[in-house]
Amino acid sequence: MSESTSTTARETQIRAEVRAWLEDNWDPNLSLHEWRNRLIDSGWGCASWPEQWYGKGLSVGLGAVVDDEIRQFGAVSVAKAGVRMLAAATILEHGSDLHKEKFLRPLLTGEDTWCQLFSEPGSGSDLAGLTTRADFDGEHWVINGQKVWTTSAHHAQYGMLLARTNWDVPKHQGMTYFLIEMEQPGVEVRPLKQMNGHASFNEIFFTDAKIAPEFMVSTEGNGWKVAMTTLAHERRLADGIRSWARGEKGSGRVFDELRAEIATVMEPYKWYPQRAGRVDLLLERAKATGRINDPVVRQAIAEVLIKAKAAEWTGRRVKAAHALGRPPGPEGSLGKLAGSQVARLAAHAHTLIAGGEAMLAGDDGAMNGLISEILVSVPAESIAGGTDEIQRNIISERSLGMPKEARTDIDRPFRDVPRNTVS
């Protein structure tokens, strides 16, 4: 009790400090970069970062309080969402002073955009089976291979690259983590068109692309450990994207530039709500079309409501337990799998409601094609960010303590592990 009281007092004090600083410094007529540089210099932009790197060394919780105060004040924050924050977290934890000096500020101002170069056509669920190679030619690391599912690569300045540097050790020990410049002759970025017609991701082809030795992160062969830091932050990414996308209504130069930035960053994510099934539309659609009078349709809608509400309440249980400082129970690992099921059930219910209209898309389809976009976007939900099958492995092994599947790929040099042939 006393702890929470003192936390509250500290919060109040910090909110007051932030507000006082904003009152003296906030100016919507600055350029976005000018304003963000000012915010970065103050330490309030990333208050949970260390003091020597643009922060104030506050806890993550208090950092969120600062962000909330900036939002409530109506000021613009640093460019604190999206893939760039994965890069920031990785660089803060594993990067050299050179990396921090060179990359952190332009990342926070929004000048530099980042992409994550992990997945490959030959290694999806099995990330550690990647075959993009990095060979040292005495002067540079030379990169050859192919990456895929790379969001925002077409306008990224830098990429977080995981590549194989040693083929004679077991798979997890032979990877190295690099920060690569995307705008160079050996890097080709091609959009990857999805079954729903959007192209939110890219394929990247490396042909003798070059990286200077100082842009290796951590040490040679330690790439898997560094990549785990990046992936640990990936879960928070979606929340950041959503809060960023709430849109800013203010006026002044800083807001004009911010709106342009949001439009660019959000472009790849515009179909994501449809991917999750748009449960919010079901009852309204069923009533509007009269399909609610069909008991079979009502059953389908009920199945969705049950699973969606149960998943929502389970999420609230997880948060409540966390807030009470209780150890996380098995329910914490279930959200992703629940989301897949909700999405599929919702797509089924939308299909029943639409009837023959489900055969049409675009302007001719229901709700100007929104419903058809749901139907052809939902399949991504059970694949992206870890397939349902991988989720079930994780749940059964970590939450339920079941034995691991016997493996035949980690007890020998990677060179000897059977793998896909990439043409």
Next chain:
Amino acid sequence: MPMQFSFTDEQEAFRLSVRRFMEDKSPTTEVRKLMATPEGYDPAVWRQMSQELGLTGIHIPERYGGQGFGFIELCMVMEEMGRAVFCAPYFSNVLAATAILEAGTESQKQALLPALADGSRLATLATTEAPANWSAETTETTAEQNDSGFRLNGSKTLVVDGHTADLLIVLARSPGTSGAYGLSLFTVAGDSVSRRLLNSLDETRKLAQIEFDNTPAELLGELHGAGITMPRILDQAAVALASESVGGAQKMLDSALEYAQMRMQFGRPIGSFQAIKHKCADLLLEVELAKSTAYYAAAAVAENAQDLPAVASLAKACSCDTYMKAAQECLQIHGGIGFTWENDTHLYFKRAKSSQVFLGDPNYHRDQLVLRWEA
């Protein structure tokens, strides 16, 4: 628990004490012994449970002799009893007490509830008349009023513990009425009716058929008040049954996991095969989701939430379907041994099957959910 979405430390300690009592008094050896008797319970354990632990009066206010806890604590008890397939006329007593609390006059509450709270009197609720019909509105049993009071005519079925109850709370209608109008609740002495213990699929849940033949009855609460009170009583009953079911479902998951770790085939525990691991992961998801609905619904009752009717149906459909699925998968993971009488899985499987349809099958409640949503 909710709307804070967590139980307090005191509630968790209470749960633990109930669980210990169940583990001590209701191992499956005891369950098997009791389910084979016509009474279906151990009076000594019932006394201890009622008088020492106060479980029979848990949600009855202190002024009526109860413990004065809320519906959340009641549902925690139901969950733990479900986990142990506990054999006792507990749920029937809860149904009767809930009916009296919802419908009875102040003096009736004072007169009737203390004996239910201390377990000295057994009571149940008799509403159902046809196995496929759970709505109160289709009631045909009549209550005719004359100078000497009310007389009931008709029959009730699937009455839980109806063969041992000292007191029956009976739903009946005035002659010539139909639908929700004309419905009232009555109290009837258990020994004044002709009743028959039915052969139940789930032997741990005793069910009776009851015939009323000019049976004297006393009005409980207001005449024609049951059109309003019955839906509320049935919502609470559905939530309590959902709570019992998530307790059983968790037990089935625990049992499946334990067996999967232990059972060796092809030189390794079967729990190391993805076919089994993925089944268990799916089951964990189902069970945790169902718990969330049961807990949320219990809180909705406790807080008298506006969305209770929809939430009660949601929790009933979700939890009872999950229990059935958990029992099925637990049996499947056990393989052949799971189909034997000696293995305990069938005790849960049968309770799950019985609970799936009791108080309305999942289709009925899913339909109610949509019709009641935002209504």
